[in-house]
Amino acid sequence: xxxxxxxxxxxxxxxxxxxxxxxxxxxxxxxVTYNGPRGFHVHAGFDEIGGLKARxxxxxxxxxxxxxxxxxxxxxxxxxxxLDLDPSVKIPTDTTASIVTAGLLGDRYISLQLGxxxxxxxxxxxxxxxxxxxxxxxxxxxxxHNTDLPKEEQRKPE
Amino acid sequence: MNRTIQDLGFLVLRFVADLGRxxxxxxxxxxxxxxxxxxxxxxxxxxxxxxxxxxxxxxxSGLAVGMVLSLQGYNTLVRFGAEQSLGAVVGLALIRELGxxxxxxxxxxxxxxxxxxxxGTMVATEQLDGLRMMSVDPMDLxxxxxxxxxxxxxxxxxxxxxxxGLFGGYLVGVKLMGVDGGAYMxxxxxxxxxxxxxxxxxxxxxxxGVLVGLIATYRGFxxxxxxxxxxxATTSTVVVASVSILIxxxxxxxxxxx
Numbered sequence: 001x002x003x004x005x006x007x008x009x010x011x012x013x014x015x016x017x018x019x020x021x022x023x024x025x026x027x028x029x030x031x032v033t034y035n036g037p038r039g040f041h042v043h044a045g046f047d048e049i050g051g052l053k054a055r056x057x058x059x060x061x062x063x064x065x066x067x068x069x070x071x072x073x074x075x076x077x078x079x080x081x082x083l084d085l086d087p088s089v090k091i092p093t094d095t096t097a098s099i100v101t102a103g104l105l106g107d108r109y110i111s112l113q114l115g116x117x118x119x120x121x122x123x124x125x126x127x128x129x130x131x132x133x134x135x136x137x138x139x140x141x142x143x144x145h146n147t148d149l150p151k152e153e154q155r156k157p158e
Numbered sequence: 159m160n161r162t163i164q165d166l167g168f169l170v171l172r173f174v175a176d177l178g179r180x181x182x183x184x185x186x187x188x189x190x191x192x193x194x195x196x197x198x199x200x201x202x203x204x205x206x207x208x209x210x211x212x213x214x215x216x217x218x219s220g221l222a223v224g225m226v227l228s229l230q231g232y233n234t235l236v237r238f239g240a241e242q243s244l245g246a247v248v249g250l251a252l253i254r255e256l257g258x259x260x261x262x263x264x265x266x267x268x269x270x271x272x273x274x275x276x277x278g279t280m281v282a283t284e285q286l287d288g289l290r291m292m293s294v295d296p297m298d299l300x301x302x303x304x305x306x307x308x309x310x311x312x313x314x315x316x317x318x319x320x321x322x323g324l325f326g327g328y329l330v331g332v333k334l335m336g337v338d339g340g341a342y343m344x345x346x347x348x349x350x351x352x353x354x355x356x357x358x359x360x361x362x363x364x365x366x367g368v369l370v371g372l373i374a375t376y377r378g379f380x381x382x383x384x385x386x387x388x389x390x391a392t393t394s395t396v397v398v399a400s401v402s403i404l405i406x407x408x409x410x411x412x413x414x415x416x
Contacts, residue, residue, distance in 0.1 A: 007202075007203070007206050008202065008212045010205045010206060011205045011209070011210060013210075014205070014206075014209045014210045014213060015205070015209075015314065017213075017314075017315055017318060017319055018209075018311075018313070018314025018315065020319045021314070021317035021320070021321040022313065022317040022360065024321060025253065025317055025320060025356050025359075026352055026357075028347070029249065029253075029324070029346060029347055029350050029356070030253075030350045030352035030355055030356035031352060031355075037164065055351070064386075069359065078314065081300050107348075113221050148306070
């Protein structure tokens with residue numbers, strides 16, 4: 001077997017293209033969704049997280065500043081959501097975290113409404129004001145229940 | 159009745175014996191892999207034959223599959239006003255299933271059959287016996303570089319297939335059907351996870367590479383030394399490799415997939 005410059009060049013190119021495709025898929029397509037700075041960890045407790053998933057975005061006024069790093073239960077069986085945020089964004093202690101839906105049936109994400117306190121959250125602290133996810137089915141259930149009730153009450157006197 | 163049961167027993171025994179021979183053959187390949195001489199130049203030569211020469215069929219097939227996925231997905235999604243998630247549909251289908259499986263099937267047809275035919279012809283024309291007479295181990299010189307190259311090439315080909323599929327999907331979805339380009343890419347990047355999707359996809363491609371590499375070289379190596387033997391080795395390579403790819407794909411998805 002002798003060296004063949006053209007063939008070796010083509011094989012080298014093929015391997016580079018292949019590795020480039022693997023890298024593109026791994027890093028750009030499959031990698032973390034939020035590519036900005038991270039490392040500021042806080043957590044928040046919710047009564048109901050709906051369909052919130054790990055890696056869901058965290059936004060302030062619609063601007064992405066971090067993502068959900070993990071979801072679990074705390075010792076009072078509430079949902080404990082860990083947030084991984086941009087450390088350069090200062091978050092007041094009276095900030096409210098709410099789970100909202102993109103569109104009617106879209107993905108859930110966390111929106112932070114900043115408070116007016118001059119104390120800021122430190123890493124590892126908890127966002128104490130939270131607003132749970134709105135479950136559409138439950139709302140419809142309540143609506144149906146409420147409209148049914150008066151009718152039955154009206155019937156009773158007859 | 160007795161005769162039928164005998165036939166059944168014979169079939170089972172033949173199958174088990176075949177599996178055992180494939181196992182021994184695999185051990186032989188592994189031994190040739192770790193003991194010198196290491197055949198780097200032959201390995202590169204096989205990379206060229208199996209990899210570089212498969213680039214065109216892989217690229218064109220990937221492009222076509224991505225384009226048709228995008229077209230079908232768009233027509234379904236637009237009914238629900240959800241054409242923004244076109245990127246996720248095309249990307250997940252390509253990365254999780256179609257990329258590794260179609261690449262492996264194409265590589266079986268394009269490279270696996272050629273490998274089996276080449277080794278089978280060497281058996282038929284007694285070239286392997288000639289090598290043995292010169293005390294060169296044909297496992298070392300002929301089989302291992304081909305099998306190893308198939309393993310190395312498959313994940314790379316699958317990644318290229320997926321990337322050209324994503325590009326084809328982008329072309330049809332964004333340029334032809336008018337989906338927003340940013341929405342396509344962001345739904346793709348949001349939906350695809352490295353560990354759940356990309357890593358499983360590459361693992362599948364690697365396992366398929368091992369399957370196709372071993373089956374093709376084994377069928378060629380154990381073919382009958384006649385022209386009919388070579389043709390049946392080629393046919394059974396394509397059949398056995400394709401079926402095992404599809405079956406193994408199910409089990410990998412069931413074990414690691416979501």
